[in-house]
Amino acid sequence: xxxxxxxxxxxxxxxxxxxxxxxxxxxxxxxxxxxxxxxxxxxxxxxxxxxxxxxxxxxxxxxxxxxxxxxxxxxxxxxxxxxxxxxxxxxxxxxxxxxxxxxxxxxxxxxxxxxxxxxxxxxxxxxxxxxxxxxxxxxxxxxxxxxxxxxxxxxxxxxxxxxxxxxxxxxxxxxxxxxxxxxxxxxxxxxxxxxxxxxxxxxxxxxxxxxxxxxxxxxxxxxxxxxxxxxxxxxxxxxxxxxxxxxxxxxxxxxxxxxxxxxxxxxxxxxxxxxxxxxxxxxxxxxxxxxxxxxxxxxxxxxxxxxxxxxxxxxxxxxxxxxxxxxxxxxxxxx
Amino acid sequence: xxxxxxxxxxxxxxxxxxxxxxxxxxxxxxxxxxxxxxxxxxxxxxxxxxxxxxxxxxxxxxxxxxxxx
Numbered sequence: 001x002x003x004x005x006x007x008x009x010x011x012x013x014x015x016x017x018x019x020x021x022x023x024x025x026x027x028x029x030x031x032x033x034x035x036x037x038x039x040x041x042x043x044x045x046x047x048x049x050x051x052x053x054x055x056x057x058x059x060x061x062x063x064x065x066x067x068x069x070x071x072x073x074x075x076x077x078x079x080x081x082x083x084x085x086x087x088x089x090x091x092x093x094x095x096x097x098x099x100x101x102x103x104x105x106x107x108x109x110x111x112x113x114x115x116x117x118x119x120x121x122x123x124x125x126x127x128x129x130x131x132x133x134x135x136x137x138x139x140x141x142x143x144x145x146x147x148x149x150x151x152x153x154x155x156x157x158x159x160x161x162x163x164x165x166x167x168x169x170x171x172x173x174x175x176x177x178x179x180x181x182x183x184x185x186x187x188x189x190x191x192x193x194x195x196x197x198x199x200x201x202x203x204x205x206x207x208x209x210x211x212x213x214x215x216x217x218x219x220x221x222x223x224x225x226x227x228x229x230x231x232x233x234x235x236x237x238x239x240x241x242x243x244x245x246x247x248x249x250x251x252x253x254x255x256x257x258x259x260x261x262x263x264x265x266x267x268x269x270x271x272x273x274x275x276x277x278x279x280x281x282x283x284x285x286x287x288x289x290x291x292x293x294x295x296x297x298x299x300x301x302x303x304x305x306x307x308x309x310x311x312x313x314x315x316x317x318x319x320x321x322x323x324x325x326x327x328x329x330x331x332x333x334x335x
Numbered sequence: 336x337x338x339x340x341x342x343x344x345x346x347x348x349x350x351x352x353x354x355x356x357x358x359x360x361x362x363x364x365x366x367x368x369x370x371x372x373x374x375x376x377x378x379x380x381x382x383x384x385x386x387x388x389x390x391x392x393x394x395x396x397x398x399x400x401x402x403x404x
Contacts, residue, residue, distance in 0.1 A: 062386035064384075064385050065383070068382075068384075088371070089379050091381045101386055101387075104386060283367060304385075304387055305384050305387070305388070306384070307384060308369075309367055309368050309384070310366075310368060310389070314387070
């Protein structure tokens with residue numbers, strides 16, 4: 001192990017593992033710069049931190065797109081923007097299909113079901129579809145319902161609370177300094193504003209982003225530090241899956257070792273947060289990457305398919321959890 | 336479900352999907368993607384992905400379902 005990495009991991013052992021405090025930005029950057037031979041030690045420490053401050057349970061979630069495509073925003077990674085020549089067409093999911101997807105998700109043992117819409121923010125039609133859909137889900141299946149509908153007004157926040165939405169996802173996507181390179185139709189601060197309203201409403205805050213958008217390691221560290229400042233209940237970690245027709249369609253897939261460094265670094269920045277493996281893990285890390293992540297700080301997974309792309313079969317992840325003796329978080333439990 | 340054999344590649348919509356070299360990347364990508372173009376007429380399909388599968392509908396040639404054999 002190199003001398004410098006001994007010192008950053010030693011500092012992390014004291015500050016993060018023993019005291020439960022997240023690493024500060026300069027040390028997060030040092031973890032992101034660790035030499036290859038120190039990655040296993042970083043992942044091991046991140047795993048110890050997760051086990052100490054979060055426990056062995058893994059939160060399992062399914063996600064579904066209620067409204068796909070045709071989004072007016074220009075998030076450069078997203079195949080659902082109506083501004084790019086992506087092959088993804090606009091489509092709405094009907095309520096019986098939404099309920100069926102929730103039932104199938106619950107059947108995997110998942111405790112979370114997140115309804116997502118590709119919009120700048122919800123309009124009256126989408127809010128009505130949510131009202132009807134959430135009511136139908138709650139009548140049919142016992143599962144926590146989360147939502148991700150873009151930027152919200154205070155009235156919409158209140159409506160979602162009334163519907164019984166227990167967690168709201170709104171990703172910052174990347175750090176503040178790199179955001180204008182990724183999105184130009186709205187600002188990082190607008191997203192932050194929605195997150196503050198969600199936090200104040202009592203709903204749980206789910207906020208993460210996508211790594212491998214072309215950001216520097218310094219910006220990756222900046223992003224982890226900004227998430228730590230927000231203190232979200234959950235951080236979904238996506239890795240860019242370059243989509244045809246988008247401005248980032250030719251961006252190379254993130255180096256798997258950089259992805260593993262990032263998993264360790266984000267856990268050391270956020271010792272008590274639900275850190276979820278989300279999109280792009282299959283293409284970035286392959287099948288073995290799921291195991292390495294779960295033994296390196298990850299304590300939640302999206303099972304099955306994503307919004308427009310496919311994931312590993314849910315059974316593969318569930319069998320792995322069983323093998324690793326990591327229990328699936330029960331519906332009534334909190335991490 | 337693997338890529339449907341037809342006149343067009345169901346991932347990129349270009350012709351000659353049987354050309355192994357031209358569409359090797361598409362075939363690999365389709366392991367983790369639903370089809371986007373109708374292999375018969377290259378219309379963009381309406382695709383709905385759910386946690387356990389997907390459907391892809393062409394207005395002319397009907398619906399493909401990941402659960403179909």
